[in-house]
Amino acid sequence: MIMETADQAAQNPGCRRALAELLYQLADDELCLGHRDSEWLGLAPDIEGDVAFSSIAQDEVGHAVFYLGLLHELGEESPDRLAFFRKAEERKNAVLLEQPNGDWARTMVRHVLYDAFDDVRTEALVNSSYRPLARGVAKIRREEHYHLLQLKPWFIRLARAGGEARKRVERAVGEVWSEAGGFFSLGDEEEEMIRSGLIACGSEELARRWEMRVKPVFDEAGLTWPGLPPAPGKDGRRGEHTEDLTELIRTMSEVVVTDSAARW
Template sequence: MKVANAKQAQEDQDYHRVLCEFLFQLADDELTLGHRDSEWLGLSPDIEGDVAFSSIAQDEVGHAVFYFDLLHELGEKNPDQLAFARPLTERRNATLLERENGDFAYSIVRHYLYDVFDSCRLEAIEQSSYQPLAQGAIKIRREEYYHRLHMSAYLNRLGQAGGEAKKRLEKAIHDIWPEIGGLFCWGEYENKLFEYGIISISVKELQERWIMQVKSTLLKAGLPWPGDWPKVKRDGRKGEHSPDLAKLLSTMSEVYQSDPSARW
């Protein structure tokens, strides 16, 4: 099954609904983490980190715009409205990504774990039945490769340094792990995503690929595997979010909300 454009997608109401729900997950993940990345501007411990987080933030927000553009073509509101005007309960990002940055170790660990997940997810949608999404995923995955490379290098450097750096990484992994499962919750249409070919592999297989890659990196960095897979307590894919997201949305949309009808 191949769907060439938005018009064809809209002809099947169920396909259209499942596709849009997935695109909101993709867009909200990227937008939320991109905003968190931008908060490191001027605060990173070195110039390399400052420049990298700024560049990566720009990439993530750009990817979010791509997904919002696809949604707009499918009949949703314009990208600015989707990014800045939707209420918290309509957001579909994983809760891990909305958490406040914490220290540098926390941001490095979170970003690395997400980057591996996103790489696996993008690989699963490069063969998507929805052709505009598949074509965009190919380009985005090339950019995400460098994000993952940067974060894994930092993770390895800090882990092998030992001492305080390694302790902070271990604490970050411990703090992040309870919410890691939320990345792999893909909402009420999870099975249909695979049935319709919007993703080419099952969530279970994607999770297995993620675990294999992350275990290898942690071992190289001298860091322990966190343990059993955690149970999801708050599912962002269903609009279940923390107060951290409320504060993030308030800050991120401050200018837009001052005059939503303005053209910038």
């Protein structure tokens, strides 16, 4: 069934619940990563990287605003309330995205792994039965394409540089791999998401497609492919998070908590 409006989606409670779950996952992933990206402002290794990361951070937060806006149309609270006032256990982002950046190598590794996943996920949404989501994702995919164009060469150059740079990339891969499997979870509503046509495939197929995207990058970088990541210890899609997210929410909401009249 094709749904052109939030009212149409709301007519089926199961579909509406699955749609909200999916939108929260999309929004929370982008919001967490966008804020982490913004923390590199003025700290990137060169001016080009600094400017690029500023732009990427704006894009990611802008994508979060879009998804939160769709949630508001479904009857959820305003985007500001959803972004700043939900507790950690109410968030649906993958745990890896809430963690601190670490060094530049770790940031590149995490970002390339996530951007490849987001490419696969949004590809599975371009024909979503919820047409407002499908239309928005078509524009988002064009922006995300340039993120990978900017960041993938950094990943490859660092790995192929040898010496300390390569050691840091290898260490970063080891650090993030146990959490990267959290990307693929679709939470408790996966079956309904697929049945309602909201997304074209489930978590196992997302992981398979992601591997097809990322393994060639590892080959080009001269890195050993570790195999598909295992299921993580905490599933962020089910509200299982770390203190890193609590601290991140506190930082993101400093202005709005201090001044309730401020607008995002």
